[in-house]
Structures are given as structure tokens and as C-alpha cells.
Amino acid sequence: MESARRPLVSQLWVKNRRNEAVLDPERPALSWKELQPKSGRGLCLARVLHRARGLIGRLTEQYPSVCHSVPISEIIAVETEQKRYNSDTWQKFNHHAFTVHYAQRAQKHCWRCSAVTFWCKDEELCHQWIQAIKKLLELQTSRPKHLLVYINPYGGKQQGKQIYEQKVAPLFSLASITTDVIVTERANHAKDDLFEVNLEKYDGVISVGGDGMFSEVMHGLIGRMQKDSSIDQNNPSAPLAPCNLRIGIIPAGSTDCICYATVGINDPVTSALHIIIGDLQHMDVCSVHHNNTFLKYSVSLLGYGFYGDVLKDSEKNRWMGPTRYDFSGFKTFLSHHYYEGTVSFQQANQTLGSPRDKSTCQSGCYICKQSTQEVEEKRKRHHYNLEETEDDGDWKVIRGKFMAINAANMSCACPRSPKGLSPAAHLAAGTIDLILVRRCSRLNFLRHLVRHKNQDDQFDLAFVEVYRVKTFLFTPKHSENEDTDNKDVRKKHFNQICNGNHSSCGCNHVNSIWNCDGEALDHAAVEVRVHCQLIKLFARGIEEDSKP
Ligand SMILES: Nc1ncnc2c1ncn2[C@@H]1O[C@H](COP(=O)(O)OP(=O)(O)OP(=O)(O)O)[C@@H](O)[C@H]1O
Numbered sequence: 001m002e003s004a005r006r007p008l009v010s011q012l013w014v015k016n017r018r019n020e021a022v023l024d025p026e027r028p029a030l031s032w033k034e035l036q037p038k039s040g041r042g043l044c045l046a047r048v049l050h051r052a053r054g055l056i057g058r059l060t061e062q063y064p065s066v067c068h069s070v071p072i073s074e075i076i077a078v079e080t081e082q083k084r085y086n087s088d089t090w091q092k093f094n095h096h097a098f099t100v101h102y103a104q105r106a107q108k109h110c111w112r113c114s115a116v117t118f119w120c121k122d123e124e125l126c127h128q129w130i131q132a133i134k135k136l137l138e139l140q141t142s143r144p145k146h147l148l149v150y151i152n153p154y155g156g157k158q159q160g161k162q163i164y165e166q167k168v169a170p171l172f173s174l175a176s177i178t179t180d181v182i183v184t185e186r187a188n189h190a191k192d193d194l195f196e197v198n199l200e201k202y203d204g205v206i207s208v209g210g211d212g213m214f215s216e217v218m219h220g221l222i223g224r225m226q227k228d229s230s231i232d233q234n235n236p237s238a239p240l241a242p243c244n245l246r247i248g249i250i251p252a253g254s255t256d257c258i259c260y261a262t263v264g265i266n267d268p269v270t271s272a273l274h275i276i277i278g279d280l281q282h283m284d285v286c287s288v289h290h291n292n293t294f295l296k297y298s299v300s301l302l303g304y305g306f307y308g309d310v311l312k313d314s315e316k317n318r319w320m321g322p323t324r325y326d327f328s329g330f331k332t333f334l335s336h337h338y339y340e341g342t343v344s345f346q347q348a349n350q351t352l353g354s355p356r357d358k359s360t361c362q363s364g365c366y367i368c369k370q371s372t373q374e375v376e377e378k379r380k381r382h383h384y385n386l387e388e389t390e391d392d393g394d395w396k397v398i399r400g401k402f403m404a405i406n407a408a409n410m411s412c413a414c415p416r417s418p419k420g421l422s423p424a425a426h427l428a429a430g431t432i433d434l435i436l437v438r439r440c441s442r443l444n445f446l447r448h449l450v451r452h453k454n455q456d457d458q459f460d461l462a463f464v465e466v467y468r469v470k471t472f473l474f475t476p477k478h479s480e481n482e483d484t485d486n487k488d489v490r491k492k493h494f495n496q497i498c499n500g501n502h503s504s505c506g507c508n509h510v511n512s513i514w515n516c517d518g519e520a521l522d523h524a525a526v527e528v529r530v531h532c533q534l535i536k537l538f539a540r541g542i543e544e545d546s547k548p
């Protein structure tokens with residue numbers, strides 16, 4: 001037992017160079033460093049070159065004899081090396097080598113799978129190293145072994161299947177992860193399937209697609225949990241049962257904002273590596289109700305007005321792929337509609353930060369960590385039927401004319417807007433940032449939109465307000481009757497005067513629609529509340545020290 005905790009130290013060869021390799025179970029990490037050739041009298045060419053390299057390296061601070069170190073948690077696999085090297089090396093080391101595959105940070109939150117081959121003088125040493133690394137890998141208990149994968153073949157640029165097969169499946173197989181793969185045949189295929197399958201045999205569910213596909217998988221899992229726990233999703237105040245299975249996102253959509261905002265990049269290989277090493281990121285989920293009827297859950301953006309109109313227009317142009325959003329975004333900007341309604345909300349406690357904070361939610365965020373403790377206590381109290389002690393403040397009511405009402409449950413960072421709609425929003429603090437953009441001129445609205453792309457503060461404008469809330473209500477001025485949907489309301493107000501093509505009649509829209517993570521909601525009057533840390537992802541939030 002004692003010997004298992006002691007570091008394994010050996011001289012191994014990497015690319016024909018002698019290295020000292022150390023496997024330290026206490027750190028736990030694998031490290032290796034090139035050993036300097038022993039100084040001798042005779043000067044061979046290799047030694048001269050080696051010294052020259054050292055000198056140049058010191059001058060330029062790039063001397064390659066640095067100590068490489070890989071945490072065990074970032075090792076993907078260790079393999080006995082098969083004969084694929086030139087026969088000299090192969091003969092020299094008498095066929096004994098092993099390769100360690102590990103996750104390496106590249107640029108801008110991007111990870112790549114790297115490999116290093118260690119050559120050993122004898123078979124026993126080689127075997128000892130492989131076994132020691134495998135043993136440490138077995139201690140990584142948060143890693144998934146068996147995954148359920150849903151692929152949307154029609155999301156984004158319709159590349160989901162190829163992306164999975166070419167970039168992700170080989171990595172899963174390298175890491176000995178087994179999978180059941182389902183290529184969806186229709187919308188809601190994944191969601192419906194998740195209500196039926198035996199989830200016990202899986203360590204996670206993977207969504208290959210965009211935000212809409214993620215939303216389907218999430219609805220399937222949350223819905224299944226509530227069904228199994230006999231919780232009525234139509235009750236807006238019911239505490240929901242959390243999902244224990246983690247969800248992984250392989251980005252293959254048009255916006256991929258949930259992936260981008262939780263990993264820092266929309267890159268399939270990076271996401272696959274986060275899944276393999278078993279990362280964990282808690283996530284808040286908003287429930288949306290209309291008159292005590294459950295409509296949908298949202299994790300990224302709930303947008304009424306501008307983003308609702310962009311979605312409505314873009315759905316007609318799905319064939320354009322991701323470009324449809326730019327096209328519809330431009331059209332919607334030109335149409336410049338505003339909408340009247342009332343927003344009511346309760347502001348969140350100040351300990352949960354402010355949307356105007358300069359600091360952002362990052363890996364290991366202390367505000368989210370604090371919420372993890374609170375949510376655990378709350379779930380315990382609920383389990384033992386103890387009374388709740390809510391300290392939420394008074395309701396604030398704002399009536400007005402709005403260009404956009406955006407509720408960001410996370411930053412909503414994506415390639416189109418690298419800081420996102422609310423740069424300081426938290427992933428798992430149990431809050432939503434409610435952004436109200438009041439009626440303004442086209443030029444002012446453009447100033448606000450442009451700030452989604454640059455470093456300027458998009459809230460520092462007289463017609464923009466932002467609040468950190470836990471729950472809010474919205475009622476459009478022309479509120480629907482209990483049993484009429486948006487279409488009926490539109491018909492009622494416009495049919496006599498307008499054929500729906502508002503550019504020709506010059507009238508203003510009465511109601512917009514809600515864009516809920518890229519899906520349209522059927523009602524404009526909604527009640528929204530955030531459920532702190534309801535789901536878990538295979539991600540770790542945005543890391544601070546990423547290579548620029
Ligand atoms: N086989 C299928 N046929 C048609 N639609 C599908 C299929 N599988 C899933 N869908 C639906 O396609 C919709 C869009 O998919 P997805 O989110 O993957 O791509 P996207 O909309 O291009 O990207 P994003 O949501 O990131 O903007 C989802 O709402 C999902 O329900």
C-alpha cells in the first residue's frame with residue numbers, strides 16, 4: 001500500500017533523448033524532463049549542438065528542456081506502443097514503449113489531444129509504468145464509462161454526424177468509453193426517447209447539435225426526473241427534482257451559445273476532452289409558465305421583442321444554416337419594432353453580485369460555489385418538510401415600451417458575441433439578468449447592439465436597464481385571453497387592416513414572441529423562475545489562464 005503512494009521515477013527515452021520520468025500519486029501528475037548529457041572531455045558534434053541549443057534557449061527563454069507535467073486528471077489513456085516506429089528505434093529499445101495521450105491546452109480555451117511515447121530498456125519497466133498509470137486513471141471516479149449520444153443531423157451546417165464520427169468517436173474509443181448512438185429522425189425524437197430509455201446504465205447523455213438540440217435533451221431529462229419523482233411541471237412554484245446525469249454538448253449548431261459560455265469555445269474536440277475527463281459544471285434552469293401551464297425550460301436566452309422577432313423571421317430561412325440569423329437580424333433591426341407591456345420582478349440578494357460587475361463567472365466561481373451550499377441545504381430542508389426562509393425583496397413593476405426584453409440565465413457568450421448579452425451573468429448562482437431595452441431611436445439601438453461585439457458596456461446607455469432577479473412576470477399590453485394563443489391575438493388585431501406583412505401597412509406589431517433558447521413560445525404572457533443548479537454539464541466554466 002505504502003509503495004503505491006511513492007513516486008515512480010525512471011529514466012525513459014522520449015524521441016531518442018534520455019528523460020527522467022516521474023509518476024507522483026501524491027500530486028497526482030506525470031512529469032518528464034530531458035536529462036542533460038554528462039559533461040565529458042571529448043566533444044562530439046551532438047554535445048556541441050546540445051550546448052549551443054541550451055545557450056540560444058537561455059537567451060531566447062525557449063530552451064526546450066523544460067519539465068513537462070500532466071495532471072493525472074487530464075490523461076486520456078495509456079497504451080502499449082505497437083510497432084509503428086522506424087526499425088532502429090524499435091530495435092534499440094527492444095520493442096518496449098508506451099504512449100500517454102493527454103489533454104493539452106491550445107489557444108483561447110481550445111484543448112487538443114496530445115501524445116508522448118516513452119521508450120524503455122526492458123519489458124518489466126514498461127509494464128510497471130503502464131500498470132501504475134492505469135491504476136491512477138482508475139481512481140478518477142468522475143469519468144464516464146458508458147454514454148447515450150443523440151445526434152441531430154440537421155442542426156447548424158448539417159455536419160453533426162460527420163463531426164461526431166470523425167472528431168469525437170475516435171477519442172471516446174481511445175478513452176475506452178462505450179456509447180449508444182442515436183441519430184435523430186425528427187424533432188423531439190431525443191426528448192421523447194429520454195422518457196422511455198433505461199437511464200441507469202448511462203453515466204451521461206451527449207447532445208450533438210446546437211442550442212435547440214441541447215434544449216431537447218435537457219427537456220427530456222428534466223421531464224423524466226419530474227415524472228419519476230411525481231412532480232407536476234405545471235405548478236410554477238414546485239421545487240423541481242435535480243438531474244444527476246450530466247449532459248455533454250458536442251457543438252454542431254448555429255449559435256452553440258450553451259457550449260461556448262460553459263467551455264469558452266465551440267469546438268467539438270475540446271468538448272469531447274471535457275467529457276472524457278469527467279468535468280462537472282452545475283447549471284441553473286429557468287422554467288416558463290403561462291397561466292399555471294408549463295411552456296418550456298430555458299438555460300441561455302429568453303428574449304422578447306428583438307430576439308423573438310429575429311427567431312420568427314429566421315425560421316423561414318432554416319435552409320441558410322447559421323447565416324439565417326445574420327440575415328434576419330439585419331431585417332429585424334431595420335423593421336425597428338417596439339412592444340408595450342409590464343414587467344414585474346424581485347431583485348436577487350446583493351451577495352449574488354450585480355450584472356454591472358466587472359468580474360465574470362469563471363471556473364470555480366465563488367458566487368456559484370456559495371449557491372451550491374445553499375441549494376444543498378434547501379433540498380435537505382425540503383426533503384425533511386422543513387419551512388422555507390425566503391429573503392427575497394419587494395416586487396418592482398415596470399410598465400413601458402420596449403425594443404427588447406432579454407432574460408439571460410448565463411452570459412450567452414457565443415462566436416457572434418464573445419462577451420455575451422450579459423457578460424457578468426453566472427452559470428449556477430440561481431439568478432437571471434433581466435435586460436430591458438426601452439423604445440429608442442434606430443441609431444441608439446444600433447449603439448446597444450454594436451456593444452455586444454466590442455468591449456464597451458452595453459448597459460451604460462440611458463435607455464437600457466439591467467436587474468439581477470430570481471423570478472419575473474411579463475404581461476403584454478394586449479394580453480391574451482386564457483385560451484387564445486399568439487396567432488389568435490394577432491388575427492384579432494390585424495386581420496381587418498393588415499395581412500401580416502407589416503412593412504407594407506406601416507402598423508406596429510402588437511405582440512412579439514418569446515425566443516426561448518432559439519425556440520418560439522406560444523404565449524407572450526409568461527411567469528419565469530430560476531431553479532438553481534437543476535442540471536449538470538460535462539464542462540468546467542471558463543478558465544482564467546487560457547493561452548491568448
Ligand atoms: N432529425 C431531425 N429532423 C428535424 N429536426 C430535428 C431533428 N433532430 C432534432 N431536430 C430539431 O432541430 C432543431 C434545431 O437544432 P439545433 O439546435 O441542433 O441546430 P440550430 O438551430 O441550427 O443551432 P442553434 O440552436 O445553436 O442556433 C432543434 O429544435 C431540434 O429539436
Ligand SMILES: CCCCCCCCCCCCC/C=C/[C@@H](O)[C@H](CO)NC(=O)CCCCC
Pocket residue numbers: 210211212254255256257300301307310311325326329412414416417421449450452453515516517518519
Ligand atoms: C452591428 C452588428 C450588431 C450585431 C449584433 C449581434 C448580437 C448577437 C448576439 C447574440 C446573442 C445570442 C444569444 C443566444 C441565443 C440562443 O439561445 C439562440 C439559440 O441558439 N440563438 C439565437 O436566438 C440567435 C440570435 C442571433 C441574433 C443575431
Ligand SMILES: [Ca+2]
Pocket residue numbers: 284408409410425426427428429430431432
Ligand atoms: Ca444563471
